[in-house]
Amino acid sequence: MDNLKEKAFQDKIDQDTRIEPKDWMPENYRKALIRQISQHAHSEIVGMLPEGNWVTRAPNLRRKVALLAKVQDEAGHGLYLYAAAETLGVSRDDLIDQLHTGKAKYSSIFNYPTISWADMGTIGWLVDGAAIMNQVPLCRCSYGPYARAMVRVCKEESFHQRQGYEILLTLSRGTEAQKQMLQDSVNRWWWPSLMMFGPSDSDSPHSAQSMAWKIKRFSNDELRQRFVDACVDQARILGVTLPDPDLKWNEERGHYDFGEIDWDEFWQVVKGHGPCNKDRIETRVKAYEDGAWVREAATAYAEKQAKRKEKVA
């Protein structure tokens, strides 16, 4: 019987019919979505930390307000995505416990330190730029709640990328010291941004199935290539050099060739040995524990309201 169901399910996927929470789905499809959506949510929440580090040190009120808005947006993205994951029958507490105990991943990029104001611009330009490249196709993901969450996330990411690029444009027209700060920041963030797209296709255990189920619409390498192609001219406008001597236009391919990614570094960071992994998780665990009273108060209030409604009914 399940074979018939599996065939009917795959036919729906092949016909680009959205899968909704109440639809029958193979257990492995559900598990694949929980894995990806929850780790996406963890990335959004942990991703608040590198930028939060600069809110009190923004150079003026306008920059502070934009950075605050961005960090708040990331929190909202995390909540949408946890809510999307919960439609698959998992509890938020379990997902957050998986993050805190290291059972679940979050994007490697957020394990690098933000050591200058230029990093706020570079994160907006490169990190959110890479996120947009990866998230726009997810608006057409086969799973309804995930795809719909992505539509709003992508609109907000565009603002994130624009505010970041504008920070860098300002620095690129500044003093020599500001130009150097800009170049130093791009040097530190370029390669880790390319790593955001995941391992190369040949080393990606999930891609084939994820694409068959139309969770992933393009492969890791395809999206990474699109990102590189998009960044080269933007870097030229900023007057920065992308730290890759092998970067050059390949007329035959119609794309930029670029150098080899340091996959040892990638897997070291993914496995928890990056510059900030320990600090990021400790910060998240402390924030969660410090916020316990808010969750308890909200739960108590909700229970009281429910009892009051029962009495009235």
Ligand code: 3HC
């Ligand atoms: N950091 C950490 N882990 C990574 C990774 C990265 N950059 N890239 C891949 N991995 C992990 C995968 O999670 C998987 O591990 P798992 O089996 O324990 O989950 C393993 O490496 C193999 O990778 P695959 O390519 O086979 O895995 P996927 O098919 O899931 O592809 C992905 C990886 C492209 C990240 C995909 O999961 C995806 O598109 N996720 C949704 C988008 C997302 O999570 N983006 C993260 C950044 S969010 C962000 O930037 C917020 C913005 O506001 C700044």
